[in-house]
Amino acid sequence: MNKSVVTALLIAIGAGAWIVSGQMDLLADGADTASAESAQPSAAEELKESLVAVRARRIVAEPRILQVVVRGRTEAVRSVDIKAETEGRIAKVEVAEGTRVSAGDVLVRVAAEERLAQHAETVALVKQREIEFKAAQSLKQKGFRSETSVAAAAANLDAARASLKRMDYELSHLRIKAPFDGVVETRYAELGDFLQVGDPVARIVDEDPFLVVAQVSERDIGKLEVGGTGHAELISGDAMDGVIRFIATTADPATRTFRVELEVPNEDRRLRDGITADIRFQTETVMAHFVSPASLTLDREGRIGVRCIDDDGYVRFWPAKVIGDSPDGVWLAGLPDRLTLVTVGQEFVRAGDAVEVMLENPGPTS
Secondary structure (H helix, E strand, C coil): CHHHHHHHHHHHHHHHHHHHHHHHHHHHHHHHHHHCCCCCCCCHHHHHHHHHHHHHEEEEEEEEEEEEEEEEEEEEEEEEEECCCCCCCEEEEECCCECCCCCCCEEEEEECCCHHHHHHHHHHHHHHHHHHHHHHHHHHHCCCCCHHHHHHHHHHHHHHHHHHHHHHHHHCCCEEEEEEEEEEEEECCCCCEECCCEEEEEEEEEEEEEEEEEEEECCCHHHHHCCEEEEECCCCEEEEEEEEEECCCCCCCCCEEEEEEECCCCCCCCCCCEEEEEEEEEEEEEEEEEECCHHCEEEECCCCCEEEEEECCCEEEEEEEEEEEEEEEEECCCCCCEEEEEEHHHCCCCCCCEEEEEEEECCCCE
16 A cells, blocks of 8 residues: 555544544533533523412401490489478488389478468368358349459458468478489488478489490591490490480580490399490491401501402502401401402512412312
């Protein structure tokens, strides 16, 4: 083999080796690229890993009765000081303090003393004046008396009858009676006291029904109306429902509040005047959600509300109004009837954020 042929073969072998080595490098680079691509996450996976995870709960609105809550006190529906209508010495006391009486029961008796004799004398005088009047009429008919004499006899008869009525009135008021059913709260008069007209004898308190009264602010007074209902809880532990019977038309000038009276039953006579009470007046019914106070948050404008998840998985802020509270949570009005409430993580997201949601109560919303 000549020298030129050997040279050509060497060149051909070198070229082939170079080509083959290039193909191997391409294959290695392709393998490395494929391996690197398989190690990198997809765009969806990257987006998912960047989302903030929150917990949420589907909630549904419930009917809630709005209330006006005020502090008040119990008060007797009637409390009257019974006073003497005639003067005299107290001869007998019929009741003690704390005694329950019925209308017409005698409280004390005033001594009649000379009144009985004066009454008998007045009765006799009336009879005499009647006889004199009849005689004057008879004599006038016969022409022996003038018209003036008859008129004078009639005037004397009328005066005697008026005196008798006055005596009857005084005798009837010697027995001082209870004007209505109630309890003797205070007895002012004692045996042997001398009463003048207008002197107090006893205080009678009407126990059934009873009142729970409160002063309601001018902001809330328009929400109440006579005939509306209310619930009173006394500091003594008693609780009762009642009906609004009176709303003042004029505010107290010092406090700008209005007096409201809630009438409640007291058949068992347990209520007492002056006991502190919390009163809840029912106004209207609205749809509201009951949530934990931890779910409440503020937006950039300082409005109170909650953060929710919309149907597309984005965070949305809903302003709300607190209309009631309890040890377990608060009632919110102004929200949609159905929503997905963020319960954990609401402080780490803002309106418009896409989030990863873990539902506490997965299932259909309807």
